[in-house]
Amino acid sequence: MTIDIGLDGKVVSEKGQVVATERTHRAASWLGLGRMISALLIALYAAFLLLPIAFLVSLTFKTRDEVLLGRFLTDKPTLENWWKAFQVIHLTDYVWHSVVIASLSAVVTLIVAAPATYAAVRLRHGAFLGSLALSSYVAPPVVALLPLFFLMRWLGLLNSFPGMILLYGIMNVPVAYWLLLGFLRKIPSALDEAAWIDGAGFFKTFLVIDLPLLAPGLVATGLICLILAYNEFLFASLFAQDDSVRGLTVAISLFQGDRFVNFGQMAVASLVGIAPIYVIALLFQDRLIGGLTAGSVK
Protein backbone atom coordinates (compact mmCIF):
# COMPACT_ATOMS: atom_id res chain seq x y z
CA MET A 1 0.00 0.00 0.00
CA THR A 2 1.37 3.41 -0.89
CA ILE A 3 0.62 6.32 1.31
CA ASP A 4 0.60 10.00 0.43
CA ILE A 5 0.91 12.73 2.91
CA GLY A 6 -1.02 15.75 1.69
CA LEU A 7 -0.16 19.36 2.31
CA ASP A 8 -3.07 19.61 4.71
CA GLY A 9 -1.39 17.04 6.90
CA LYS A 10 -3.83 14.28 5.97
CA VAL A 11 -2.43 10.86 5.28
CA VAL A 12 -4.19 9.31 2.31
CA SER A 13 -3.97 5.71 1.13
CA GLU A 14 -3.91 4.75 -2.56
CA LYS A 15 -7.67 4.28 -2.53
CA GLY A 16 -8.07 7.86 -1.46
CA GLN A 17 -9.15 7.09 2.13
CA VAL A 18 -7.93 9.39 4.86
CA VAL A 19 -5.88 7.14 7.14
CA ALA A 20 -4.70 9.69 9.63
CA THR A 21 -4.90 13.38 10.16
CA GLU A 22 -2.52 15.99 11.36
CA ARG A 23 -3.83 15.43 14.87
CA THR A 24 -2.63 11.88 14.78
CA HIS A 25 0.77 13.15 13.79
CA ARG A 26 0.74 15.47 16.70
CA ALA A 27 -0.30 12.58 18.92
CA ALA A 28 2.54 10.50 17.56
CA SER A 29 5.09 13.22 18.21
CA TRP A 30 3.74 13.78 21.71
CA LEU A 31 4.14 10.09 22.34
CA GLY A 32 7.63 10.02 20.89
CA LEU A 33 8.82 12.97 22.92
CA GLY A 34 7.00 11.76 26.01
CA ARG A 35 8.66 8.37 25.74
CA MET A 36 12.12 9.84 25.49
CA ILE A 37 11.61 12.05 28.53
CA SER A 38 10.04 9.13 30.38
CA ALA A 39 12.94 6.85 29.58
CA LEU A 40 15.43 9.43 30.74
CA LEU A 41 13.65 10.22 34.00
CA ILE A 42 13.13 6.55 34.74
CA ALA A 43 16.81 5.83 34.12
CA LEU A 44 17.78 8.63 36.50
CA TYR A 45 15.39 7.35 39.13
CA ALA A 46 16.66 3.78 38.75
CA ALA A 47 20.17 5.12 39.33
CA PHE A 48 18.97 6.81 42.54
CA LEU A 49 17.44 3.51 43.70
CA LEU A 50 20.61 1.59 42.99
CA LEU A 51 22.98 4.19 44.47
CA PRO A 52 22.96 3.11 48.15
CA ILE A 53 23.37 -0.54 47.22
CA ALA A 54 26.06 0.23 44.67
CA PHE A 55 27.89 2.33 47.26
CA LEU A 56 27.76 -0.60 49.72
CA VAL A 57 29.31 -2.81 47.04
CA SER A 58 32.08 -0.30 46.37
CA LEU A 59 32.80 0.07 50.10
CA THR A 60 33.46 -3.64 50.47
CA PHE A 61 36.55 -3.30 48.26
CA LYS A 62 38.09 -0.35 50.10
CA THR A 63 40.68 -0.17 52.82
CA ARG A 64 39.98 1.91 55.90
CA ASP A 65 42.04 4.82 54.56
CA GLU A 66 40.41 4.79 51.18
CA VAL A 67 36.93 4.79 52.71
CA LEU A 68 37.68 8.17 54.25
CA LEU A 69 38.12 9.78 50.85
CA GLY A 70 34.39 9.38 50.28
CA ARG A 71 34.71 8.57 46.61
CA PHE A 72 32.77 6.01 44.67
CA LEU A 73 35.57 4.16 42.91
CA THR A 74 38.82 2.86 44.30
CA ASP A 75 42.25 2.58 42.74
CA LYS A 76 43.37 -0.58 44.45
CA PRO A 77 40.45 -2.80 45.36
CA THR A 78 41.00 -5.26 48.20
CA LEU A 79 39.11 -8.38 49.23
CA GLU A 80 40.24 -8.13 52.85
CA ASN A 81 36.89 -6.88 54.15
CA TRP A 82 35.14 -9.92 52.79
CA TRP A 83 37.00 -12.53 54.81
CA LYS A 84 37.42 -10.28 57.85
CA ALA A 85 33.70 -9.54 58.19
CA PHE A 86 32.95 -13.23 58.49
CA GLN A 87 35.62 -13.53 61.19
CA VAL A 88 34.42 -10.55 63.20
CA ILE A 89 30.78 -11.64 63.41
CA HIS A 90 29.02 -14.97 62.94
CA LEU A 91 27.31 -13.66 59.86
CA THR A 92 26.23 -16.99 58.40
CA ASP A 93 24.69 -18.04 61.73
CA TYR A 94 22.59 -14.90 61.97
CA VAL A 95 21.39 -15.14 58.38
CA TRP A 96 20.51 -18.78 58.97
CA HIS A 97 18.54 -17.92 62.15
CA SER A 98 16.61 -15.27 60.24
CA VAL A 99 15.88 -17.59 57.33
CA VAL A 100 14.61 -20.39 59.59
CA ILE A 101 12.44 -18.10 61.72
CA ALA A 102 11.06 -16.16 58.76
CA SER A 103 10.16 -19.14 56.60
CA LEU A 104 8.52 -21.19 59.38
CA SER A 105 6.63 -18.13 60.59
CA ALA A 106 5.25 -17.62 57.07
CA VAL A 107 3.86 -21.17 57.24
CA VAL A 108 2.20 -20.39 60.59
CA THR A 109 0.71 -17.23 59.12
CA LEU A 110 -0.81 -19.12 56.19
CA ILE A 111 -2.23 -21.85 58.45
CA VAL A 112 -4.04 -19.18 60.47
CA ALA A 113 -5.06 -16.84 57.66
CA ALA A 114 -6.11 -19.15 54.80
CA PRO A 115 -8.97 -20.98 56.58
CA ALA A 116 -10.19 -17.68 58.02
CA THR A 117 -10.30 -16.12 54.57
CA TYR A 118 -12.28 -19.09 53.25
CA ALA A 119 -14.77 -18.87 56.12
CA ALA A 120 -15.27 -15.13 55.61
CA VAL A 121 -15.51 -15.17 51.81
CA ARG A 122 -17.11 -18.52 50.95
CA LEU A 123 -18.99 -19.47 54.10
CA ARG A 124 -19.96 -15.85 54.78
CA HIS A 125 -19.28 -16.08 58.49
CA GLY A 126 -17.04 -14.02 60.72
CA ALA A 127 -16.07 -11.30 58.25
CA PHE A 128 -16.13 -8.93 61.23
CA LEU A 129 -13.22 -10.88 62.74
CA GLY A 130 -11.34 -10.22 59.53
CA SER A 131 -12.17 -6.52 59.67
CA LEU A 132 -10.98 -6.50 63.26
CA ALA A 133 -7.69 -8.07 62.17
CA LEU A 134 -7.31 -5.43 59.47
CA SER A 135 -8.00 -2.57 61.87
CA SER A 136 -5.49 -4.04 64.32
CA TYR A 137 -2.90 -3.44 61.58
CA VAL A 138 -3.43 0.31 62.02
CA ALA A 139 -1.96 0.19 65.54
CA PRO A 140 1.81 0.72 65.68
CA PRO A 141 3.63 -2.48 66.72
CA VAL A 142 5.22 -0.71 69.68
CA VAL A 143 1.79 -1.03 71.37
CA ALA A 144 2.26 -4.78 71.65
CA LEU A 145 5.96 -4.65 72.54
CA LEU A 146 5.79 -4.54 76.35
CA PRO A 147 2.71 -6.76 76.85
CA LEU A 148 4.16 -9.43 74.56
CA PHE A 149 7.51 -9.20 76.35
CA PHE A 150 5.86 -10.05 79.69
CA LEU A 151 3.69 -12.74 78.09
CA MET A 152 6.62 -14.38 76.35
CA ARG A 153 8.76 -14.25 79.46
CA TRP A 154 5.94 -15.85 81.45
CA LEU A 155 5.64 -18.59 78.83
CA GLY A 156 9.42 -19.03 78.68
CA LEU A 157 9.45 -18.15 74.98
CA LEU A 158 11.99 -15.33 75.06
CA ASN A 159 15.14 -16.03 73.04
CA SER A 160 13.70 -19.18 71.52
CA PHE A 161 12.98 -20.27 67.97
CA PRO A 162 9.37 -21.40 68.70
CA GLY A 163 8.73 -18.04 70.35
CA MET A 164 9.95 -15.97 67.41
CA ILE A 165 8.24 -18.23 64.86
CA LEU A 166 4.90 -17.92 66.66
CA LEU A 167 5.34 -14.21 67.21
CA TYR A 168 6.01 -13.41 63.55
CA GLY A 169 3.48 -16.01 62.44
CA ILE A 170 0.76 -14.14 64.32
CA MET A 171 2.13 -10.68 63.58
CA ASN A 172 1.65 -11.08 59.82
CA VAL A 173 -1.86 -12.57 59.92
CA PRO A 174 -3.64 -9.26 59.10
CA VAL A 175 -1.42 -8.71 56.05
CA ALA A 176 -1.94 -12.30 54.87
CA TYR A 177 -5.70 -12.11 55.43
CA TRP A 178 -5.88 -8.92 53.38
CA LEU A 179 -3.84 -10.35 50.49
CA LEU A 180 -5.63 -13.71 50.45
CA LEU A 181 -8.99 -11.92 50.43
CA GLY A 182 -7.96 -10.36 47.12
CA PHE A 183 -6.83 -13.69 45.69
CA LEU A 184 -9.83 -15.73 46.85
CA ARG A 185 -12.35 -13.23 45.49
CA LYS A 186 -10.86 -13.67 42.05
CA ILE A 187 -11.62 -17.41 42.07
CA PRO A 188 -15.21 -18.16 41.02
CA SER A 189 -17.30 -19.70 43.79
CA ALA A 190 -19.20 -21.97 41.38
CA LEU A 191 -16.75 -24.83 42.01
CA ASP A 192 -17.34 -24.70 45.74
CA GLU A 193 -21.07 -24.65 45.27
CA ALA A 194 -20.89 -27.66 42.95
CA ALA A 195 -18.82 -29.55 45.53
CA TRP A 196 -21.26 -28.69 48.31
CA ILE A 197 -24.23 -29.87 46.24
CA ASP A 198 -22.38 -33.11 45.58
CA GLY A 199 -22.23 -33.56 49.33
CA ALA A 200 -18.63 -32.66 50.06
CA GLY A 201 -18.13 -31.17 53.52
CA PHE A 202 -17.26 -27.51 53.78
CA PHE A 203 -13.79 -28.12 55.16
CA LYS A 204 -13.06 -30.80 52.60
CA THR A 205 -14.13 -28.40 49.84
CA PHE A 206 -11.62 -25.91 51.21
CA LEU A 207 -8.83 -28.49 51.17
CA VAL A 208 -9.58 -30.12 47.83
CA ILE A 209 -11.02 -27.29 45.74
CA ASP A 210 -9.91 -23.92 47.08
CA LEU A 211 -6.38 -24.53 48.35
CA PRO A 212 -5.06 -25.87 45.02
CA LEU A 213 -6.69 -22.98 43.13
CA LEU A 214 -5.33 -20.56 45.66
CA ALA A 215 -1.78 -21.95 45.41
CA PRO A 216 -0.27 -19.00 43.46
CA GLY A 217 -1.83 -16.59 45.93
CA LEU A 218 -0.57 -18.64 48.87
CA VAL A 219 2.97 -18.61 47.47
CA ALA A 220 2.90 -14.84 46.94
CA THR A 221 1.40 -14.18 50.37
CA GLY A 222 3.81 -16.59 52.06
CA LEU A 223 6.81 -14.90 50.43
CA ILE A 224 5.66 -11.44 51.44
CA CYS A 225 5.15 -12.59 55.05
CA LEU A 226 8.55 -14.27 54.99
CA ILE A 227 10.19 -11.03 53.92
CA LEU A 228 8.30 -9.00 56.53
CA ALA A 229 9.48 -11.41 59.23
CA TYR A 230 13.05 -11.44 57.93
CA ASN A 231 13.16 -7.63 57.96
CA GLU A 232 11.53 -7.12 61.38
CA PHE A 233 13.65 -5.40 64.02
CA LEU A 234 11.61 -3.90 66.89
CA PHE A 235 10.34 -7.17 68.41
CA ALA A 236 13.54 -9.02 67.59
CA SER A 237 15.64 -6.44 69.41
CA LEU A 238 13.84 -7.27 72.66
CA PHE A 239 12.75 -10.89 72.28
CA ALA A 240 15.73 -12.41 70.45
CA GLN A 241 18.89 -10.78 71.76
CA ASP A 242 20.63 -13.99 72.67
CA ASP A 243 23.36 -15.09 70.30
CA SER A 244 21.71 -18.50 69.85
CA VAL A 245 18.61 -17.06 68.14
CA ARG A 246 19.80 -13.61 67.13
CA GLY A 247 18.74 -12.75 63.59
CA LEU A 248 20.34 -10.59 61.01
CA THR A 249 18.69 -7.23 61.76
CA VAL A 250 19.62 -7.33 65.45
CA ALA A 251 23.14 -8.50 64.66
CA ILE A 252 23.64 -5.62 62.23
CA SER A 253 22.24 -3.09 64.71
CA LEU A 254 24.76 -4.24 67.34
CA PHE A 255 27.55 -4.47 64.79
CA GLN A 256 27.08 -0.90 63.58
CA GLY A 257 27.46 0.48 67.10
CA ASP A 258 30.82 -1.24 67.45
CA ARG A 259 33.73 1.22 67.31
CA PHE A 260 36.15 -1.37 65.98
CA VAL A 261 34.11 -2.03 62.89
CA ASN A 262 35.05 -0.27 59.70
CA PHE A 263 32.71 0.77 56.92
CA GLY A 264 33.98 -1.92 54.59
CA GLN A 265 33.10 -4.78 56.94
CA MET A 266 29.79 -3.15 57.72
CA ALA A 267 29.00 -3.06 54.01
CA VAL A 268 29.92 -6.73 53.61
CA ALA A 269 27.66 -7.72 56.49
CA SER A 270 24.80 -5.66 55.05
CA LEU A 271 25.10 -7.12 51.57
CA VAL A 272 25.31 -10.68 52.87
CA GLY A 273 22.21 -9.95 54.96
CA ILE A 274 20.21 -8.59 52.06
CA ALA A 275 21.32 -11.34 49.68
CA PRO A 276 18.69 -14.01 50.59
CA ILE A 277 15.89 -11.47 50.18
CA TYR A 278 17.20 -10.23 46.86
CA VAL A 279 17.47 -13.78 45.57
CA ILE A 280 13.81 -14.30 46.44
CA ALA A 281 12.93 -10.97 44.83
CA LEU A 282 14.61 -11.85 41.56
CA LEU A 283 13.30 -15.41 41.41
CA PHE A 284 9.71 -14.61 42.31
CA GLN A 285 9.42 -11.09 40.93
CA ASP A 286 6.07 -11.57 39.19
CA ARG A 287 4.52 -13.46 42.10
CA LEU A 288 5.59 -10.76 44.54
CA ILE A 289 4.30 -7.89 42.46
CA GLY A 290 1.04 -9.77 41.89
CA GLY A 291 0.79 -10.32 45.63
CA LEU A 292 1.60 -6.75 46.59
CA THR A 293 -1.09 -5.42 44.31
CA ALA A 294 -3.66 -8.17 44.97
CA GLY A 295 -5.27 -6.61 47.99
CA SER A 296 -5.34 -3.03 46.80
CA VAL A 297 -6.84 -3.39 43.36
CA LYS A 298 -9.95 -5.48 42.98
Place this chain on the structure above:
Amino acid sequence: MTDKLFLKGRAGTVSRGATAWLMLLPLAAALVLFAVFPSIYVAALSFTKSTLGQPFRSWIGWANYYWLLGGGDRVFVPSLLRATIFAVVVSMVELALGLALAVRLTSLRRGGRLLRSVLLLPLMTPPVLVGVAWKLLLAPGGGLINGELLSLGLIAEPVSFLGTTPWALMSIMVADVWQWTPFVALLAYAALRQVPDDVVEAAWLDGAPPAAVFWKIQLPLTAHLLFAIFVLRLIMAFKIFDLVYILTFGGPGNATDMSGFTIWRTGLREFDVGRAAAQTVVFAVFVSVLLTPLLWLERRTEDHAA
Protein backbone atom coordinates in the same frame (compact mmCIF):
# COMPACT_ATOMS: atom_id res chain seq x y z
CA MET B 1 -32.59 -20.50 49.39
CA THR B 2 -29.16 -21.81 48.42
CA ASP B 3 -28.10 -21.39 52.01
CA LYS B 4 -30.80 -23.76 53.17
CA LEU B 5 -29.79 -26.32 50.61
CA PHE B 6 -26.19 -26.31 51.83
CA LEU B 7 -27.12 -26.26 55.47
CA LYS B 8 -28.78 -29.64 55.10
CA GLY B 9 -25.70 -31.09 53.46
CA ARG B 10 -25.07 -34.78 53.60
CA ALA B 11 -25.89 -36.62 56.77
CA GLY B 12 -22.87 -36.48 59.04
CA THR B 13 -21.30 -33.34 57.57
CA VAL B 14 -20.70 -30.46 59.91
CA SER B 15 -22.97 -27.48 59.36
CA ARG B 16 -21.80 -24.41 57.48
CA GLY B 17 -21.78 -22.19 60.54
CA ALA B 18 -19.91 -24.65 62.73
CA THR B 19 -17.27 -25.25 60.05
CA ALA B 20 -16.83 -21.53 59.56
CA TRP B 21 -16.29 -20.91 63.26
CA LEU B 22 -13.82 -23.77 63.55
CA MET B 23 -11.87 -22.32 60.66
CA LEU B 24 -11.95 -18.87 62.22
CA LEU B 25 -10.73 -20.13 65.59
CA PRO B 26 -6.99 -19.66 64.89
CA LEU B 27 -7.64 -16.12 63.68
CA ALA B 28 -9.66 -15.37 66.82
CA ALA B 29 -6.85 -16.75 68.98
CA ALA B 30 -4.31 -14.67 67.06
CA LEU B 31 -6.39 -11.55 67.59
CA VAL B 32 -6.69 -12.19 71.31
CA LEU B 33 -2.93 -12.68 71.60
CA PHE B 34 -1.82 -9.83 69.39
CA ALA B 35 -4.54 -7.20 69.74
CA VAL B 36 -6.94 -7.74 72.65
CA PHE B 37 -4.48 -8.88 75.29
CA PRO B 38 -1.81 -6.24 74.55
CA SER B 39 -4.39 -3.43 74.54
CA ILE B 40 -5.83 -4.38 77.92
CA TYR B 41 -2.43 -5.13 79.40
CA VAL B 42 -0.84 -1.90 78.26
CA ALA B 43 -3.85 0.12 79.44
CA ALA B 44 -3.56 -1.51 82.87
CA LEU B 45 0.20 -0.94 82.99
CA SER B 46 -0.31 2.75 82.30
CA PHE B 47 -1.90 3.19 85.73
CA THR B 48 1.02 1.60 87.55
CA LYS B 49 4.58 2.11 88.54
CA SER B 50 6.33 -0.68 86.68
CA THR B 51 9.73 -1.82 85.56
CA LEU B 52 10.74 -4.58 83.18
CA GLY B 53 11.69 -6.81 86.09
CA GLN B 54 8.66 -5.96 88.17
CA PRO B 55 5.50 -5.01 86.31
CA PHE B 56 2.56 -3.77 88.42
CA ARG B 57 4.68 -2.70 91.40
CA SER B 58 1.99 -0.29 92.57
CA TRP B 59 -1.15 1.39 91.29
CA ILE B 60 -0.73 5.12 90.93
CA GLY B 61 -3.93 6.17 89.17
CA TRP B 62 -3.60 8.85 86.54
CA ALA B 63 -0.15 10.01 87.66
CA ASN B 64 1.60 8.80 84.49
CA TYR B 65 -0.90 10.67 82.34
CA TYR B 66 -0.56 13.88 84.38
CA TRP B 67 3.17 13.67 83.97
CA LEU B 68 2.80 13.02 80.25
CA LEU B 69 0.26 15.63 79.28
CA GLY B 70 0.68 18.09 82.12
CA GLY B 71 4.10 19.29 81.03
CA GLY B 72 6.28 16.89 83.06
CA ASP B 73 7.35 15.09 79.91
CA ARG B 74 8.89 17.55 77.47
CA VAL B 75 9.74 14.95 74.87
CA PHE B 76 6.64 12.92 74.21
CA VAL B 77 4.07 15.44 72.95
CA PRO B 78 6.54 16.99 70.48
CA SER B 79 7.38 13.45 69.34
CA LEU B 80 3.70 12.90 68.48
CA LEU B 81 3.61 16.04 66.37
CA ARG B 82 6.93 15.18 64.74
CA ALA B 83 5.70 11.68 63.88
CA THR B 84 2.57 13.22 62.33
CA ILE B 85 4.56 15.70 60.24
CA PHE B 86 6.91 12.93 59.20
CA ALA B 87 4.09 10.56 58.23
CA VAL B 88 2.15 13.18 56.26
CA VAL B 89 5.20 14.55 54.44
CA VAL B 90 6.71 11.23 53.41
CA SER B 91 3.33 9.79 52.37
CA MET B 92 2.61 12.81 50.19
CA VAL B 93 6.05 12.88 48.62
CA GLU B 94 5.92 9.14 48.01
CA LEU B 95 2.48 9.36 46.44
CA ALA B 96 3.52 12.21 44.13
CA LEU B 97 6.81 10.55 43.10
CA GLY B 98 5.30 7.07 42.91
CA LEU B 99 2.43 8.27 40.77
CA ALA B 100 4.74 10.18 38.42
CA LEU B 101 6.83 7.05 38.09
CA ALA B 102 3.75 4.87 37.51
CA VAL B 103 2.49 7.16 34.74
CA ARG B 104 5.88 6.98 33.03
CA LEU B 105 5.81 3.19 33.44
CA THR B 106 2.52 2.93 31.56
CA SER B 107 4.08 4.61 28.52
CA LEU B 108 7.28 2.59 28.72
CA ARG B 109 7.62 0.01 25.95
CA ARG B 110 10.81 -1.81 26.82
CA GLY B 111 12.82 -2.49 29.93
CA GLY B 112 9.74 -2.82 32.12
CA ARG B 113 10.84 -6.12 33.56
CA LEU B 114 14.31 -4.92 34.44
CA LEU B 115 12.88 -1.79 36.00
CA ARG B 116 10.46 -3.78 38.14
CA SER B 117 13.39 -5.78 39.57
CA VAL B 118 15.09 -2.50 40.46
CA LEU B 119 11.87 -1.22 42.04
CA LEU B 120 11.60 -4.32 44.22
CA LEU B 121 15.05 -3.88 45.76
CA PRO B 122 14.47 -0.90 48.11
CA LEU B 123 11.06 -2.22 49.01
CA MET B 124 12.45 -5.54 50.17
CA THR B 125 15.58 -4.27 51.90
CA PRO B 126 15.27 -4.60 55.70
CA PRO B 127 14.72 -1.07 57.10
CA VAL B 128 17.69 -1.60 59.42
CA LEU B 129 19.91 -2.07 56.40
CA VAL B 130 18.31 0.87 54.60
CA GLY B 131 19.40 2.85 57.64
CA VAL B 132 22.92 1.46 57.50
CA ALA B 133 23.27 2.17 53.78
CA TRP B 134 22.10 5.77 54.18
CA LYS B 135 24.23 6.26 57.25
CA LEU B 136 27.27 5.29 55.22
CA LEU B 137 26.21 7.52 52.32
CA LEU B 138 25.66 10.51 54.60
CA ALA B 139 28.64 10.04 56.93
CA PRO B 140 30.79 13.17 57.41
CA GLY B 141 34.01 11.18 57.02
CA GLY B 142 33.92 8.66 54.19
CA GLY B 143 30.33 9.19 53.09
CA LEU B 144 29.79 9.43 49.37
CA ILE B 145 27.61 12.55 49.50
CA ASN B 146 30.06 14.60 51.56
CA GLY B 147 32.96 13.26 49.51
CA GLU B 148 31.39 14.30 46.21
CA LEU B 149 30.21 17.69 47.50
CA LEU B 150 33.72 18.40 48.81
CA SER B 151 35.46 17.39 45.62
CA LEU B 152 33.05 19.48 43.58
CA GLY B 153 33.85 22.40 45.84
CA LEU B 154 30.21 22.93 46.82
CA ILE B 155 31.01 22.76 50.52
CA ALA B 156 34.17 23.72 52.37
CA GLU B 157 33.96 21.15 55.13
CA PRO B 158 31.91 17.99 55.67
CA VAL B 159 28.28 18.41 56.71
CA SER B 160 27.10 16.24 59.60
CA PHE B 161 23.75 15.41 58.04
CA LEU B 162 22.64 13.14 60.86
CA GLY B 163 23.97 15.33 63.65
CA THR B 164 22.41 18.68 62.82
CA THR B 165 18.87 20.02 62.49
CA PRO B 166 16.98 20.13 60.23
CA TRP B 167 19.16 17.77 58.17
CA ALA B 168 18.72 14.84 60.54
CA LEU B 169 14.93 14.63 60.18
CA MET B 170 15.20 15.28 56.46
CA SER B 171 17.73 12.49 56.11
CA ILE B 172 15.30 10.05 57.73
CA MET B 173 12.63 11.27 55.34
CA VAL B 174 14.91 10.76 52.34
CA ALA B 175 15.72 7.21 53.43
CA ASP B 176 12.01 6.49 53.93
CA VAL B 177 11.13 7.96 50.53
CA TRP B 178 13.91 5.91 48.97
CA GLN B 179 12.50 2.74 50.49
CA TRP B 180 8.78 3.20 49.93
CA THR B 181 8.29 5.19 46.71
CA PRO B 182 8.74 2.00 44.64
CA PHE B 183 5.97 0.35 46.67
CA VAL B 184 3.65 3.26 45.93
CA ALA B 185 4.72 3.21 42.28
CA LEU B 186 3.86 -0.48 41.91
CA LEU B 187 0.45 -0.02 43.55
CA ALA B 188 -0.27 3.15 41.57
CA TYR B 189 0.77 1.36 38.37
CA ALA B 190 -1.71 -1.42 39.14
CA ALA B 191 -4.36 1.25 39.78
CA LEU B 192 -3.63 3.01 36.48
CA ARG B 193 -3.94 -0.30 34.66
CA GLN B 194 -7.57 -0.39 35.82
CA VAL B 195 -8.29 2.48 33.43
CA PRO B 196 -9.41 0.82 30.16
CA ASP B 197 -6.69 1.09 27.50
CA ASP B 198 -9.07 2.26 24.78
CA VAL B 199 -10.09 5.34 26.76
CA VAL B 200 -6.47 6.47 27.07
CA GLU B 201 -5.62 5.53 23.46
CA ALA B 202 -8.65 7.41 22.13
CA ALA B 203 -7.47 10.52 23.93
CA TRP B 204 -3.96 10.11 22.51
CA LEU B 205 -5.31 9.69 18.99
CA ASP B 206 -7.31 12.85 19.42
CA GLY B 207 -4.03 14.62 20.05
CA ALA B 208 -4.46 15.18 23.77
CA PRO B 209 -1.10 15.95 25.38
CA PRO B 210 0.01 13.44 28.06
CA ALA B 211 -0.63 16.01 30.79
CA ALA B 212 -4.28 16.30 29.78
CA VAL B 213 -4.63 12.52 29.57
CA PHE B 214 -3.33 12.30 33.12
CA TRP B 215 -5.30 15.15 34.71
CA LYS B 216 -8.58 14.65 32.86
CA ILE B 217 -8.76 10.87 32.54
CA GLN B 218 -6.29 8.78 34.53
CA LEU B 219 -6.37 10.78 37.75
CA PRO B 220 -10.16 11.12 38.17
CA LEU B 221 -10.71 7.45 37.35
CA THR B 222 -8.15 6.21 39.89
CA ALA B 223 -8.48 8.85 42.61
CA HIS B 224 -10.20 6.49 45.05
CA LEU B 225 -7.48 3.86 44.64
CA LEU B 226 -4.72 6.42 45.00
CA PHE B 227 -6.32 7.74 48.16
CA ALA B 228 -6.35 4.20 49.56
CA ILE B 229 -2.63 3.90 48.79
CA PHE B 230 -1.98 7.20 50.55
CA VAL B 231 -3.86 6.07 53.67
CA LEU B 232 -1.97 2.76 53.68
CA ARG B 233 1.36 4.58 53.55
CA LEU B 234 0.25 6.97 56.27
CA ILE B 235 -0.57 4.03 58.55
CA MET B 236 2.81 2.44 57.83
CA ALA B 237 4.72 5.72 58.25
CA PHE B 238 3.40 6.22 61.79
CA LYS B 239 5.15 2.96 62.72
CA ILE B 240 8.59 4.43 61.94
CA PHE B 241 11.17 3.02 64.33
CA ASP B 242 14.06 1.21 62.65
CA LEU B 243 15.32 4.18 60.65
CA VAL B 244 15.34 6.45 63.71
CA TYR B 245 17.12 3.79 65.76
CA ILE B 246 19.88 3.28 63.20
CA LEU B 247 20.27 6.74 61.70
CA THR B 248 19.97 9.17 64.61
CA PHE B 249 18.81 7.38 67.78
CA GLY B 250 16.43 10.32 68.23
CA GLY B 251 19.15 12.94 68.05
CA PRO B 252 20.59 15.45 67.81
CA GLY B 253 19.00 16.27 71.16
CA ASN B 254 15.45 15.14 70.57
CA ALA B 255 15.23 16.53 67.05
CA THR B 256 14.24 13.24 65.44
CA ASP B 257 12.32 11.72 68.34
CA MET B 258 9.17 10.14 66.95
CA SER B 259 6.66 8.41 69.20
CA GLY B 260 7.49 4.80 68.39
CA PHE B 261 11.11 5.44 69.30
CA THR B 262 10.29 7.63 72.32
CA ILE B 263 8.13 4.89 73.81
CA TRP B 264 10.85 2.33 73.22
CA ARG B 265 13.41 4.54 74.98
CA THR B 266 11.16 5.28 77.96
CA GLY B 267 10.44 1.58 78.46
CA LEU B 268 13.71 -0.03 77.54
CA ARG B 269 16.41 2.56 78.20
CA GLU B 270 14.92 4.49 81.11
CA PHE B 271 13.15 1.34 82.30
CA ASP B 272 9.99 3.23 83.22
CA VAL B 273 7.47 0.74 81.89
CA GLY B 274 4.45 2.47 83.45
CA ARG B 275 5.19 5.76 81.75
CA ALA B 276 6.01 3.99 78.50
CA ALA B 277 2.60 2.30 78.72
CA ALA B 278 0.86 5.64 79.22
CA GLN B 279 2.75 7.03 76.23
CA THR B 280 1.67 3.99 74.23
CA VAL B 281 -2.01 4.51 75.10
CA VAL B 282 -1.85 8.19 74.13
CA PHE B 283 -0.01 7.32 70.90
CA ALA B 284 -2.52 4.62 69.93
CA VAL B 285 -5.51 6.86 70.67
CA PHE B 286 -3.88 9.75 68.80
CA VAL B 287 -3.19 7.64 65.71
CA SER B 288 -6.69 6.13 65.63
CA VAL B 289 -8.38 9.51 66.08
CA LEU B 290 -6.32 10.84 63.21
CA LEU B 291 -6.77 7.87 60.90
CA THR B 292 -10.39 6.84 61.56
CA PRO B 293 -11.94 9.68 59.49
CA LEU B 294 -9.53 8.89 56.66
CA LEU B 295 -10.37 5.19 56.76
CA TRP B 296 -14.06 6.06 56.80
CA LEU B 297 -13.60 8.36 53.84
CA GLU B 298 -11.65 5.67 52.03
CA ARG B 299 -14.49 3.18 52.45
CA ARG B 300 -16.99 5.78 51.27
CA THR B 301 -15.06 6.61 48.10
CA GLU B 302 -14.53 2.93 47.44
CA ASP B 303 -18.27 2.20 47.64
CA HIS B 304 -18.93 5.24 45.52
CA ALA B 305 -16.58 4.07 42.82
CA ALA B 306 -17.89 0.52 42.83
